[in-house]
Amino acid sequence: MPVMTMRDALNLALKEELARDKSVFLMGEEVAEYQGAYKVTRGLLEEFGPKRVIDTPITELGFAGLGVGAAMAGLRPIVEFMTFNFSILATDQIINSAAKMRYMSGGQFKIPIVFRGPGGSAYQVSSQHSQALESWYAYFPGLKVVMPSTPADAKGLLKSAIRDDDPVIFIEQERMYGMKGEVPEDDDFTIPLGVGEVKREGTDATIIARSLMVPTALLAAEQLEKEGISCEVIDPRTIRPLDIRLIVESVKKTNRAVVAEESHPFASVGAEISAEIAEHAFDYLDAPVKRVSGADVPMPYAKNLEQLAIPDVAHIVAAVKEVSYV
Amino acid sequence: MSSQPTERSSRSKNLPAGSAGVLDRPEEPAAQLNEDRDTLVNIFQQMLLIRRFEEKCAESYSLGKIGGFCHLYIGQEAVGVGAISALRPDDYVLTSYREHGQAIAKGISPDAVMAELYGKAGGCSHGKGGSMHLFDADVNFLGGHAIVGGQIPLATGVAFASKYQETDRVTLCFFGEAAVNQGAFHESLNMAQLWKLPCIYICENNMYGMGTSLKRAMSVQDVASKACAYEIASESVDGMDVMKMREATQRAIKRAREESLPTLIEARTYRYMGHSMSDPGNYRTRAEIEKYQERDPIKIFTKTLNDNKILSDKDIAEIEAQVKEEVEKAVRFADESPLPDPKELYTDIYASPIS
Numbered sequence: 001m002p003v004m005t006m007r008d009a010l011n012l013a014l015k016e017e018l019a020r021d022k023s024v025f026l027m028g029e030e031v032a033e034y035q036g037a038y039k040v041t042r043g044l045l046e047e048f049g050p051k052r053v054i055d056t057p058i059t060e061l062g063f064a065g066l067g068v069g070a071a072m073a074g075l076r077p078i079v080e081f082m083t084f085n086f087s088i089l090a091t092d093q094i095i096n097s098a099a100k101m102r103y104m105s106g107g108q109f110k111i112p113i114v115f116r117g118p119g120g121s122a123y124q125v126s127s128q129h130s131q132a133l134e135s136w137y138a139y140f141p142g143l144k145v146v147m148p149s150t151p152a153d154a155k156g157l158l159k160s161a162i163r164d165d166d167p168v169i170f171i172e173q174e175r176m177y178g179m180k181g182e183v184p185e186d187d188d189f190t191i192p193l194g195v196g197e198v199k200r201e202g203t204d205a206t207i208i209a210r211s212l213m214v215p216t217a218l219l220a221a222e223q224l225e226k227e228g229i230s231c232e233v234i235d236p237r238t239i240r241p242l243d244i245r246l247i248v249e250s251v252k253k254t255n256r257a258v259v260a261e262e263s264h265p266f267a268s269v270g271a272e273i274s275a276e277i278a279e280h281a282f283d284y285l286d287a288p289v290k291r292v293s294g295a296d297v298p299m300p301y302a303k304n305l306e307q308l309a310i311p312d313v314a315h316i317v318a319a320v321k322e323v324s325y326v
Numbered sequence: 327m328s329s330q331p332t333e334r335s336s337r338s339k340n341l342p343a344g345s346a347g348v349l350d351r352p353e354e355p356a357a358q359l360n361e362d363r364d365t366l367v368n369i370f371q372q373m374l375l376i377r378r379f380e381e382k383c384a385e386s387y388s389l390g391k392i393g394g395f396c397h398l399y400i401g402q403e404a405v406g407v408g409a410i411s412a413l414r415p416d417d418y419v420l421t422s423y424r425e426h427g428q429a430i431a432k433g434i435s436p437d438a439v440m441a442e443l444y445g446k447a448g449g450c451s452h453g454k455g456g457s458m459h460l461f462d463a464d465v466n467f468l469g470g471h472a473i474v475g476g477q478i479p480l481a482t483g484v485a486f487a488s489k490y491q492e493t494d495r496v497t498l499c500f501f502g503e504a505a506v507n508q509g510a511f512h513e514s515l516n517m518a519q520l521w522k523l524p525c526i527y528i529c530e531n532n533m534y535g536m537g538t539s540l541k542r543a544m545s546v547q548d549v550a551s552k553a554c555a556y557e558i559a560s561e562s563v564d565g566m567d568v569m570k571m572r573e574a575t576q577r578a579i580k581r582a583r584e585e586s587l588p589t590l591i592e593a594r595t596y597r598y599m600g601h602s603m604s605d606p607g608n609y610r611t612r613a614e615i616e617k618y619q620e621r622d623p624i625k626i627f628t629k630t631l632n633d634n635k636i637l638s639d640k641d642i643a644e645i646e647a648q649v650k651e652e653v654e655k656a657v658r659f660a661d662e663s664p665l666p667d668p669k670e671l672y673t674d675i676y677a678s679p680i681s
Contacts, residue, residue, distance in 0.1 A: 025490065051490070056517070057513075057516060057517065057520065059513040059516065059517065061479065061509060061510055061513055062479050062482070062509075062510065062513025062514055062516070062517055063479075063513075063517065064479070065476070065478070065479020065480050065482070065483060065510065065514070066479050066480075066482050066483035066486055066514070066517060067483060068479075068480055068483060069420075069468075069479065069480035069481060069482060069483020069484040069485075069486065069487070070483040070484065070486050070487040070490070071483070072468055072480065072483070072484060072487075073418070073468075073483070073484045073487035073488065073491075074487060074491065075486075075487045075490060075491075077483075092473055092476060092510075093476070093479060093480075096471075096472075096473050096476060097471070097476060097480060101469075102674050102675065102676070102677060103454055103674045103675055104451060104454055104455040104459040104461070104469075105451050105454075105455060105459065105461035105463075105469065105674075106449070106450075106451040106452030106453070106454045106455065106461065106674060107452070107673065107674035108451070108461050108462070108463040109461070109463060109468070110677035111677075112677070141675050142675055142676070144676075144680075164678055165676075165677035165678045166676045166677050166678055192680075193680060194680035241680045
């Protein structure tokens with residue numbers, strides 16, 4: 001199996017799906033001639049031409065809505081936000097149009113659209129360019145939210161998202177584009193949405209992590225293993241719909257849960273996962289669920305402050321020890 | 327890409343202070359009746375049907391049969407009917423929340439529209455959309471959108487799809503003049519001209535965004551002139567004259583179908599009722615409303631048809647009776663239609679649900 005970066009795995013998924021279905025097109029800022037601000041779309045203009053790989057003006061509300069309209073009329077748009085920070089301008093179209101169109105039309109329209117791009121923390125770009133927005137989108141029925149943590153997952157999940165008939169928010173972690181891993185070459189390799197994965201098996205505590213927090217949790221688990229604590233690391237991969245059964249089964253086995261996430265703690269996806277664990281596995285818990293979150297502050301610029309704002313291995317190790325009473 | 331020649335309004339950019347309505351336009355000769363009798367009668371009948379339908383909605387709303395917000399189209403019938411009458415069945419319409427009339431004009435049955443307003447299973451959106459979200463995929467009526475200006479990027483995307491699919495279908499996008507102040511309008515017009523999309527933007531300028539008059543909300547009140555910023559062809563039309571609306575739309579359709587170019591049409595019109603049924607309309611005078619009612623689109627067209635011996639008084643009375651029966655039938659249908667099954671609460675959220 002070839003080893004490639006997350007960036008190249010995403011690129012491969014886009015390329016394969018553009019080749020597979022002519023109703024798929026890609027649009028966004030700098031996706032074509034510039035080859036993508038993060039080079040995820042490199043080579044696609046050359047291969048598929050300007051009809052299907054389209055540079056947009058900087059007009060997020062406009063092109064997000066245009067994508068939804070195109071989906072209503074039978075196309076399968078992939079809309080790239082240069083970063084999800086800019087999707088904030090497009091939320092009216094994502095939430096009020098994409099998420100609700102099927103329901104409010106009594107099931108007459110499907111909206112097969114993918115909104116994708118990098119999100120989460122970036123490197124020293126301060127508050128407006130470095131934030132986790134998944135809890136916003138996961139809040140809305142009608143949307144699906146996906147956050148891959150490995151190159152293989154990125155490829156398989158993006159292909160599923162493009163083939164899915166519902167609007168999918170696909171958040172790639174900005175710091176993970178260069179991360180390498182084995183990626184299946186098979187054109188039909190997909191990973192179903194809504195299915196999580198055990199990234200590491202363990203017996204003493206469950207760490208539920210997504211996106212950048214998955215490799216962080218795996219490092220924490222390695223360290224804890226040396227100290228005699230065996231951690232299971234669960235990556236739901238899809239935030240909505242959430243594979244809560246996988247999480248609950250693991251917690252029932254380990255009796256302890258830590259939820260790690262980059263986002264702010266208040267009303268976060270981690271808060272939801274904690275609540276669901278409490279609802280479905282309360283009697284199995286030997287300690288309260290512990291959350292490890294990004295600091296509840298706008299992201300600072302200074303490197304030392306930024307480091308303090310993002311959960312790291314030490315935070316997760318400490319949390320696991322806390323729920324293990326060691 | 328070279329820019330296309332455009333038609334622009336020759337009027338000054340700033341209209342006289344006080345009012346920018348259809349009454350301030352110089353008197354123009356009425357549109358010629360170049361159409362066959364069936365077309366003319368059909369247009370007349372639709373306008374009358376919509377008027378009576380909306381009057382019935384007001385009554386049903388007062389009786390508590392229609393809930394939520396209910397925005398009536400009375401006074402503006404010529405805009406929707408004239409424009410939509412110029413379309414082919416496979417062309418698309420997207421519009422705002424004041425859309426009962428346009429939905430009927432595009433071919434949704436009054437029964438299905440009324441049942442939707444009644445929140446019934448037989449409604450065109452199966453009771454899940456209500457007054458502001460009428461949809462019917464079979465007649466290419468793509469909603470009923472309730473965030474001001476939200477339908478403008480959507481319509482632009484539908485037009486984008488038609489071009490992508492190499493069809494010659496066109497998209498009509500209706501919105502009120504208050505939507506012109508939204509970024510969505512400007513973002514859409516920019517893309518429509520940049521990518522040469524067959525989208526026809528019809529601004530129904532009824533001079534009030536809810537209770538705020540145009541002159542209190544728009545720095546440059548000549549809506550048609552805004553197309554100049556994007557070199558989009560535009561014209562301002564007497565929206566109380568149904569044939570002028572039809573002809574302006576035909577010109578825009580030709581441009582869209584043959585050259586794949588957008589158009590902005592500003593239809594100068596007036597709504598007689600409040601913004602919605604809950605609006606007492608204290609921001610304007612009875613005298614102002616009556617002044618516009620003298621230019622009533624149905625009254626004008628009735629006279630034109632009568633003067634031209636297309637319809638006799640007897641014909642008109644017959645059409646009135648027929649329309650009345652059609653509206654009564656819609657009410658009966660809505661009354662008798664069942665409520666949505668409680669199970670419907672959890673359907674239609676996802677096309678590919680994951681258990």
